[in-house]
Amino acid sequence: MIGSDVRMENYRVLLADRMSLRIRPADVVLTRNAIMWMEVEKSWKPSAGVSGTACWRTVQVCEIVAVRRTEDEAQENTQTQKPNWRSKQHLLQYPYSFTVSYVKRSGQHQWRCSDVTFYCADCELCDLWIQVTNEQLALLANRPKSLLVYINPYGGKRQGKYIYEQKVAPVFRRAGISTDVIVTERANHARDHLKTEANLDKYDGVVCVGGDGMFSEILHGLVSRTQSDHKVDQDQPDAELVPCSLRIGIIPAGSTDCICFATTGTIDPVTSALHIVVGDSQPMDVCSVHHNNGFLRYCVSMLGYGFYGDMLTDSETKRWLGPARYDLSGIKTFLNHNYYEGTVSFLPAEENLGSPRDKLLCRSGCLVCQHKSAIKDKHSETSEEREKPGSDSWRAICGKFIAINAANISCACPRSPKGLSPSAHLADGSTDLILVRECSRLDFFKHLLRHTNKEDQFDHSFVEVHRVRKFRFQPNHDSMVILEQDEPHKEGGPPPLYSSQPIPQFNADSNWNCDGEILPHTAIQVSVQCQLIRLFARGIEEQQQQQALLEEPCTLLAFNQNTDY
Ligand SMILES: Nc1ncnc2c1ncn2[C@@H]1O[C@H](COP(=O)(O)OP(=O)(O)OP(=O)(O)O)[C@@H](O)[C@H]1O
Numbered sequence: 001m002i003g004s005d006v007r008m009e010n011y012r013v014l015l016a017d018r019m020s021l022r023i024r025p026a027d028v029v030l031t032r033n034a035i036m037w038m039e040v041e042k043s044w045k046p047s048a049g050v051s052g053t054a055c056w057r058t059v060q061v062c063e064i065v066a067v068r069r070t071e072d073e074a075q076e077n078t079q080t081q082k083p084n085w086r087s088k089q090h091l092l093q094y095p096y097s098f099t100v101s102y103v104k105r106s107g108q109h110q111w112r113c114s115d116v117t118f119y120c121a122d123c124e125l126c127d128l129w130i131q132v133t134n135e136q137l138a139l140l141a142n143r144p145k146s147l148l149v150y151i152n153p154y155g156g157k158r159q160g161k162y163i164y165e166q167k168v169a170p171v172f173r174r175a176g177i178s179t180d181v182i183v184t185e186r187a188n189h190a191r192d193h194l195k196t197e198a199n200l201d202k203y204d205g206v207v208c209v210g211g212d213g214m215f216s217e218i219l220h221g222l223v224s225r226t227q228s229d230h231k232v233d234q235d236q237p238d239a240e241l242v243p244c245s246l247r248i249g250i251i252p253a254g255s256t257d258c259i260c261f262a263t264t265g266t267i268d269p270v271t272s273a274l275h276i277v278v279g280d281s282q283p284m285d286v287c288s289v290h291h292n293n294g295f296l297r298y299c300v301s302m303l304g305y306g307f308y309g310d311m312l313t314d315s316e317t318k319r320w321l322g323p324a325r326y327d328l329s330g331i332k333t334f335l336n337h338n339y340y341e342g343t344v345s346f347l348p349a350e351e352n353l354g355s356p357r358d359k360l361l362c363r364s365g366c367l368v369c370q371h372k373s374a375i376k377d378k379h380s381e382t383s384e385e386r387e388k389p390g391s392d393s394w395r396a397i398c399g400k401f402i403a404i405n406a407a408n409i410s411c412a413c414p415r416s417p418k419g420l421s422p423s424a425h426l427a428d429g430s431t432d433l434i435l436v437r438e439c440s441r442l443d444f445f446k447h448l449l450r451h452t453n454k455e456d457q458f459d460h461s462f463v464e465v466h467r468v469r470k471f472r473f474q475p476n477h478d479s480m481v482i483l484e485q486d487e488p489h490k491e492g493g494p495p496p497l498y499s500s501q502p503i504p505q506f507n508a509d510s511n512w513n514c515d516g517e518i519l520p521h522t523a524i525q526v527s528v529q530c531q532l533i534r535l536f537a538r539g540i541e542e543q544q545q546q547q548a549l550l551e552e553p554c555t556l557l558a559f560n561q562n563t564d565y
Pocket residue numbers: 151152153154155156157183184185186187188189209210211212213214215217253254255256257516
C-alpha cells in the first residue's frame with residue numbers, strides 16, 4: 001500500500017496551466033516526477049473544446065537539466081529574427097517566459113541538452129513555475145553540486161581542454177554545478193593530488209577528462225585515498241577494501257575510451273556531461289592485483305597474459321607508430337604463436353546469477369548486478385574460510401596457454417563489438433576468466449575471428465571460461481616454451497622445437513597486460529572488489545528502452561478542455 005501511495009503521490013499535480021508554446025496555446029502540467037505539455041490545435045475553440053486525441057510530451061523531472069527565465073533571450077530573438085505581426089502580438093499577449101532545459105535522446109545512446117520555452121501572460125505565474133520546478137529539482141539528492149575536474153591536455157588528439165571548455169563546462173554552468181578545474185602538468189599528477197592533497201569533503205564527485213589511462217590514474221588516486229583514510233592496508237591481498245564515496249565522471253578525450261563506452265554505450269562528451277548533471281550512479285567492480293604480499297595495480301577492464309601481454313609489450317616499442325602499432329603488434333604476436341606453461345587456480349563465483357555463456361548482456365538496470373548488490377553484505381565467517389586459497393572451493397588448472405584473460409567487463413569496442421566476454425557484468429562481483437590452451441594457429445585465428453561475428457567464441461575444445469571471484473597464476477619457470485610451431489606436440493610425435501635451440505630473445509614468461517599497462521610480475525593474485533567505485537553513468541540502455549525514450553514518451557490522451565488535472 002505504501003508503494004502505491006508513493007506512486008500516486010508522484011502523479012499528484014503540482015501545477016497545471018494554459019500557456020503558450022511556439023505561438024500556440026499549450027496546456028502544461030507539472031507533477032512530482034514529470035513535466036508534460038500539449039499544444040492545443042489551431043482549430044481549438046474555447047467553447048467547443050478539441051475533439052479527437054492529442055499528444056502529451058513528457059519529460060521526467062529527473063531528466064530536467066535546469067529551468068530559468070527567458071525574457072532576455074526572447075527579446076534577443078525577436079530583434080534578430082525580425083518578428084512578424086503574429087509573433088509581435090504573441091509577445092504582447094505573453095510577455096513572460098521560462099525555459100526548461102532537458103535531456104533528449106538523439107539515437108545510438110547519445111544525449112543532447114534540448115530547450116523548451118513556455119510563454120505566460122502574467123509574471124507571477126511564470127515565477128511560480130520556475131520556483132516549483134526548481135523545488136522539485138532540489139529534492140533530487142543524487143545530483144552533484146560541486147565537482148573536482150582533472151583534464152589531461154595530452155590525451156588522445158590533445159583536445160581535452162577544448163572539449164571540456166566548449167562542450168562540457170556550458171552544460172555544468174547551465175545546471176548550476178560549481179567546479180574546480182586542474183589541468184595536469186605531468187603523468188600521475190591527478191593520482192598524486194587525489195591521494196594526498198585534494199580536499200575531497202568539498203566535492204560530490206571527481207571528473208576525468210581524458211582516456212582510459214587518465215581514468216586509471218583517477219581510480220588509483222581515489223581508491224588509495226579512501227583506503228588510507230580508513231586505515232586499510234592495500235598490500236594485503238585479502239583485505240576488504242572500502243568503497244569510494246565520491247562518484248567518478250568520465251569525459252572521453254583519449255585514444256582509448258573503453259570504460260566510457262562500456263558504461264554509457266557511446267563516446268560522447270556531451271552525453272557524459274549530462275549523465276553527470278542528472279546524477280546517475282553506476283557501481284563498478286575493480287580487481288586488485290597483488291604479487292606475494294605487495295599491491296601491484298587496480299584493474300577495471302581486462303587482464304591478459306600470453307597473447308594480449310605479448311602484444312602490449314611489443315607495441316610499447318612502437319609508440320612512434322601511433323594507434324597503428326596495435327595492429328602491427330597484433331599480427332606479429334599472432335604469427336609468433338607463443339604459449340606459456342603455468343597453473344591457474346580460481347574461486348568460482350557460485351552465488352552469482354548468470355554465467356559467461358548465458359548471452360545475458362549487462363544493460364541499464366541489470367538484474368544480475370542488482371542481485372549481487374542485494375546479497376553483497378551477507379558475508380559470513382564460513383564463507384571467508386571457503387574463500388581462502390587451498391580450500392575445497394578453489395579449482396586449479398595446469399597447462400600450456402596461448403592466452404589467459406580476465407574480462408571484468410565485456411570490453412566491447414568498435415573493433416570488437418562483442419568484446420572479450422560479451423556477457424561479463426559491470427558490477428556482479430566477478431570476472432570472466434578465459435583460458436585459451438595450446439592449439440594450432442588456424443584454430444586460434446578462428447577463436448579471434450569469433451570476437452567479431454555472432455558465433456560463440458568460447459565454443460572451442462581449447463577454450464574454457466569461468467566466472468570467478470578470485471584467481472591466481474603461477475608460471476612454470478622450468479617449462480620450455482614452444483615457439484614458432486603450428487601444431488601442439490603430440491605424445492610420441494617428433495620432438496618440439498624447444499627454446500634450448502638457438503632462438504633469439506627467448507622468454508619463458510609473458511607479461512600481464514593490466515588495463516593497457518605492463519605488470520612487473522608474472523605470478524599474481526587477483527581479487528574482485530565488488531562495486532568498489534561508482535561512475536556517473538547508468539549502463540547501456542536497451543535498444544527498446546532507448547527507442548521508447550527517443551520518441552519522447554508521448555502519452556496519448558483524449559483531450560477535454562475541462563480536464564480536471
Ligand atoms: N600533463 C600530462 N603530461 C603527460 N602525461 C600525462 C599528463 N596527464 C596525464 N598523463 C598521462 O597520459 C596517459 C595517457 O592519457 P589518456 O588515457 O588520457 O590518453 P590516451 O590517448 O587514451 O592514452 P592511452 O591510449 O595511451 O591510454 C595517462 O596514463 C596519464 O597518466
